[in-house]
Amino acid sequence: MKETDQDQAFVERAKRLLEQGSDALDARTASRLAVIRRQALEAEKPAIPWLKPVAGLVVTCAAVLVVYFVTRHPVQKEMVADLEDIELLSASESLEFYDELEFYGWLAEAEGAG
Amino acid sequence: MTIGKRSEDLNQFLAGVERRAFHMARIATGDREEALDIVQDAMFKLVQRYASKDSSEWGPLFYRILQHRIRDWQRRTWVRNRWRHWFFREKDDEAEDDPIEQLPDIRIRDCADQISDAAAISTLESALCALPLRQRQAFFLRAWEGYNVAETAFAMSCSEGSVKTHYSRAVRALRLRLKEFAP
Numbered sequence: 065m066k067e068t069d070q071d072q073a074f075v076e077r078a079k080r081l082l083e084q085g086s087d088a089l090d091a092r093t094a095s096r097l098a099v100i101r102r103q104a105l106e107a108e109k110p111a112i113p114w115l116k117p118v119a120g121l122v123v124t125c126a127a128v129l130v131v132y133f134v135t136r137h138p139v140q141k142e143m144v145a146d147l148e149d150i151e152l153l154s155a156s157e158s159l160e161f162y163d164e165l166e167f168y169g170w171l172a173e174a175e176g177a178g
Numbered sequence: 179m180t181i182g183k184r185s186e187d188l189n190q191f192l193a194g195v196e197r198r199a200f201h202m203a204r205i206a207t208g209d210r211e212e213a214l215d216i217v218q219d220a221m222f223k224l225v226q227r228y229a230s231k232d233s234s235e236w237g238p239l240f241y242r243i244l245q246h247r248i249r250d251w252q253r254r255t256w257v258r259n260r261w262r263h264w265f266f267r268e269k270d271d272e273a274e275d276d277p278i279e280q281l282p283d284i285r286i287r288d289c290a291d292q293i294s295d296a297a298a299i300s301t302l303e304s305a306l307c308a309l310p311l312r313q314r315q316a317f318f319l320r321a322w323e324g325y326n327v328a329e330t331a332f333a334m335s336c337s338e339g340s341v342k343t344h345y346s347r348a349v350r351a352l353r354l355r356l357k358e359f360a361p
Contacts, residue, residue, distance in 0.1 A: 071349050075321045078302055078352065082322050085299040086197045096214055097196045104192065104221035105185055108229050 188229055191236050192221055199244055202318050205306050206248045216251060220244040241323065241333040245315050252311055305355040309348055312336075316344035317352070 089097075161168075196217060203213035220243040228239045306314055312334065319330040320341070330345075331338045 071353070074353055074356075075349065078317075078356075079321055081299050081302050082198075082201065085303065086201045088299075089197055089200070093200065093210065093214070094197075097200060097217065098193075100214065100218045100221055101189065101192045101196060104218070104225045105189055107222055108185060108188070108225045 184229060187233050188225060188236070191233065191240075192224075195237070195240060196221075198318075198322060199240070202244065202322075203248055205303055206311070206314065207251055208307065212251060216244065216247045219247050237323070238325070238329045238332045241319060241325075242335065245319075245334055248315075249311060301356060302352075305352050308355070309351060312340075312344045313348035313351065316341055317348040320345050321349075 199217050199220065200213055203216040204210060207213050207216070220240060223243050224236065224240045228236065231239065306317070309317065315334050316330060319325045319333055320327075325333065327338045327341050330341045334341060334344075
């Protein structure tokens with residue numbers, strides 16, 4: 065619908081009245097609005113400028129530590145294997161004893177049966 | 179743009195729109211405190227999310243946020259009223275299209291009690307209270323803020339065609355209610 069001249073005149077008058085009503089705002093409300101505006105603007109300020117770089121550094125360090133411990137895990141397994149070897153090597157029995165271990169087991173079973 | 183300069187520009191912008199925004203919210207809600215809460219939400223959201231935008235975009239963005247807040251408030255009120263109707267088993271007249279957007283404001287008398295004593299202003303604001311939400315939004319943005327159809331459509335999150343329809347219906351309804359205002 066095309067806006068007629070009468071519509072336009074009506075709208076202009078309504079606009080003037082609304083402006084008057086807006087200008088006649090009581091002091092208490094105007095003060096509250098000013099406080100709200102100030103609080104909103106304060107919320108814009110960046111919280112702590114150095115926080116992001118520090119947070120990034122902390123995350124990176126944590127990631128490095130995680131990777132370090134994960135890759136270290138197989139090494140620990142190797143160390144355990146090494147310790148078993150040391151126990152074997154340091155045993156008082158000779159190496160031939162371990163080679164014949166199966167035979168000694170059979171012998172023990174045969175004597176038990178007899 | 180430096181932060182200090184931007185803050186100053188934002189301050190000027192908000193100072194320029196806060197009274198009109200409050201007025202729109204108060205006419206929509208009929209309650210001063212509710213209106214202040216709505217304006218506060220709109221200001222905070224604009225500053226926190228859109229302060230970095232070009233200052234020419236702040237107006238439509240601010241009113242878009244404001245209109246969403248008002249719409250949310252009206253939806254909550256509508257739901258609350260529905261529950262009340264349901265509990266008291268009252269029959270309600272449902273609007274044809276979107277029941278929320280077409281809902282006439284039921285707080286005409288309350289609203290009029292709280293607004294200016296000036297008879298003409300009071301009459302106009304009462305008539306605005308009685309408009310459906312979308313018509314009132316279109317009227318405020320087009321007539322009061324002076325936004326063009328595209329800006330109003332952005333602020334109202336609807337098509338330009340809808341803006342034209344809502345605005346023309348609002349003007350027609352207001353002229354019918356306010357015959358004494360006729361030139």
